Amino acid sequence: MNFSRPSFDEYYMAGARWASTRADCTRSQVGALLVSRNHNVTPGYNGLRAGVPGCATARNCPRGQMSAEECPRNSDFANCPAKHAEENAMDRARPEDLPGATIYVTREPCPACWTDIRSSGIARVVWQEGSEVKEVIL
DSSP states (O other): OOOOOOOHHHHHHHHHHHHHTTOOOSSOOOEEEEEETTTEEEEEEOBOOTTSOOHHHHOOOTGGGSOTTTSOTTSOOTTOOSBOHHHHHHHHSOGGGSTTOEEEESSOOOHHHHHHHHHHTOOEEEEEETTEEEEEEO
């Protein structure tokens, strides 16, 4: 029998992709999975705050009304009313789970999320670009 088991990075990246299925954004569905000590797992996804009608359901987002050219991918996202996946995952985690943790994200974090990640004490960021997995050790 030929049995293949995924690495932890593959396993947790699949979890970030799973979390992205809850995203309520018309432009991009992003998921994050915060993993602390290989057992405490906290998911996050992008979308408006709880109780606020979402981008997809209420067309509540100015970015969602713009073309890709008007809204470049590497912008600072200042006109995005949603909480980002990384922010949601960090907000849901226990404070003691942040230092030394790894966060898996379905795409590279934006500049504001990089700042939040660095200040939280998270030690490693892993994301996927196409078929390539990237990582940054902080």
